[in-house]
Amino acid sequence: MTSSPPVLEVKGLRTEFHMGRSRLCAVNDVSFSIGRGEVMGLVGESGSGKSVTGYSIMGLVDPPGHIVDGTIRLHGKDLRGLPERQMNAIRGDRVSIIFQDPMTALHPTLRIGQQMIDAIRAHRSVSRSEAWRRSRDMLGRVGIPSPGERLSAYPHQLSGGMRQRVCIAIALLNDPDLIIADEPTTGLDVTIQAQILAEMQALVAARGTALIWVTHDLAVVANIADSVAVMYAGSIVERGPTDVVLRRPSSPYTVGLLNSVPSRNQGASRLSQIPGTYTPAVSEEAVGCRFAPRCPRADDACTVFPALTAAATGAPGHEVRCHHPYAAREGRLSHV
């Protein structure tokens, strides 16, 4: 979406989990790129492969999981197949990740300060006192009051919101080019979520950090992301600029998902719903469009797995993976 070279370019990513004889394909043909200072929302329901996509980029997929195809280029350099030592140098330095549950992401028996100083000194040859100073400044910047004192606290002494702020601070410490945020506000109260969204917005804007925000919450994406990619059963089914995808969705799944959001259904007697149940694990043999069994527009053509093609809106970068996408006007959501 930007003319400058992308920070991250993912092409044809395929991640499988080999369970005994069966192979489950968690991520299938995922491609996207993200530029400096750009915020991309990666949206999907549980099991859609959004987190595994994030872990694949970070090189955090462990057996039985394997990245079997595709490239992950950070500033043009392929991260896939990089030796562990080189990957360690990049993780936490050029690319960092924020997990959903800060209590398991932080070490329970180390003080916050120690964990932050370690994160800096793993990548920079600075003195302990300098690392301590940087840590304190960063805690202040993510909205933690009296940061100097908090450095000597243990994770259990902080509230959930404060712990997540510490994780965000650690992710930002080495001024990374890319941050992957994996549902970082899902477990938090709504007033705290609003605070963290505001802080993240300001921080990435000030530093030009690219941000991938993995979430199931379309409303959060609407508010912070420039572009959005919607995943279903391992594949991106639609992507494009946030306002285009959310206002003029093209994929039947995106339309169904948006229509199920309660706030879109005020006044109607029932909520609009997607029929059927979601089957996340996709075996290797599965053919055709994964959404077809639940799709109101499915027909014989849908037995062939569709490719991502330009959507009818003609908006730059708006693409859809569907044989029968909604036309530019049809997909417009009617407000009941």
Next chain:
Amino acid sequence: MSNAAPLLDVQDVSKIYGGSGGLFGFGLGSQVRALDGVALTVGEREIVGLVGESGSGKSTLGRLVVGLERPTSGHIILNEAARPGPPRGKARSLGPQIIFQNAVAALNPRRTVKDAILEPAVVHGLLTGPADAFVHRLMDSVGLPASLKDRRPHELSGGQCQRVVIARALAASPKLLVCDEPVSALDVSIQAQVLNLFLDLYDETGCSYLFISHDLPVVERLSHRIAIMYLGRIVESAPTKALFAKPLHPYTEALIASVPDIEQQRRTFHPVSGEIPSPLSPPSGCHFHPRCPHAMDVCRVVQPPLLAIEPGHFSACHLNTPPAFAAAGASGPLG
């Protein structure tokens, strides 16, 4: 919603945990006032939404209503229709039922769907006909195919488990259903299905709901009336439309402003500052004053009473001036 006694009348209920020495003397003297003088009514065929963040006491109130715990002070009064019927009577109600957030944990992993639904009916002698017909009727009413009756919880999806739990609650033909975050753990598309189920069941059974949630849009969609809780107190309660059209309490305003709005693109958040204080040492006066942008000296000292500011619209804030009719004794959230 008629003038008759409401289905549920919660009168000045407080619940205090701890404080009596504790185990081996730990936690001596530390008390958590989970509920502090809460008053709430639920009328016949009424859906009341109870909204609050973690630690607000909303789940505690739900547990008190179904009798899982006893209030430290105050009264919880159920009217004739909502009370449990005489023992061993046929087709009687067992009183209010509750549905929890984690449906998988609420089901015995070793027992089948049929067993789960049948158990309360068998134990309490509610069975009015053949067991199979009873189970089929309930499974049908929550949209579960009868073919699932021999499955165990691990063979079902999260949405299906939630439906089983709802069917089990309906087996006791309650007049009041307490739903404690029943859709929070579900994906958006499944959440819509389960919310529709609640709406359908409301139409079919005429059951009232006390719908507990932290999710304002969900509650807005479902409820006739909403009560907002903060640190053990109800700070505002009003008919749903009035609450969103004109929130009177600064906390309600902050809460509404914090919810990301899907219709709004790329907005800047103006979040309310600070965190929810620990219920172990709540702030003096109005609990919200440390975070309130309008806090005055009086807020630090005096707890504002919950007053009717407009007919049916109650708020507990020193900024709200009750009109003249409130002075004539119309205080407390009457149904």
